[in-house]
Amino acid sequence: MKPQAVIFDLDGVITDTAHLHFVAWRTVAAEAGIVIDEHFNDGLKGISRMASLERILRHGGKEAEFDQAAREAVAARKNAIYVEALSQLTPESVLPGIPALLAELKAQGVKIGLASVSLNAPAILRALGLQTHFDFCADAGKLRRSKPDPEIFLAACAGLNVTPAQCIGVEDAQAGIEAINASGMLSVGIGKGLRQADLLLESTVELTWSRLQHFWNQQQREHAPSH
């Protein structure tokens, strides 16, 4: 038994861009007189650009000072800083274990999907040299609801022509685990302190095909109808 597809989040699963997001947000937050730290930034993982800005303004008690046009200007400035930092990314920036897992999934005939809410996802995949490795990448630009809503994972399943019950989703953010669970897929969490992941691994080093296959078989046995 094996899953039909494995659907990956990008930031924090395929490559580690959280610190680059943090540095860019910290810069524009400071310009608005708001201080954020890495701990606060953890809560922004998996959250879309505009929703992240909203959280930062709320954190600084400055929501009333920024109308829609001002918010869009701040978000655009943050993105310009972030995109500039993305030029550091190379194929070496792919997290350990991921290239081997992608190769093994392909060899096994298991489809590979991407479910990232980042509008920069296509550019990041190109910088990492992974643009041809995914069978389908859900389009963040078409999303109506961001994670923890399951919309992006369901869009990835539809694009891959698979049912959620036949898939595994991989995430490093709490909002992402909630989105996977709500989609009806099995969830694999990467990192510490994630709640409700069906399988929690400390890092992508542990994210191997044999680990996923063992997990899949165990889950199918546990949920098989008893006679």
Ligand code: BG6
């Ligand atoms: C997610 C990140 O993958 O993408 C978030 O975890 C980020 O931190 C979100 O805000 C949106 O990214 P972008 O590149 O569209 O600003």
Ligand code: MG
């Ligand atoms: Mg992530």
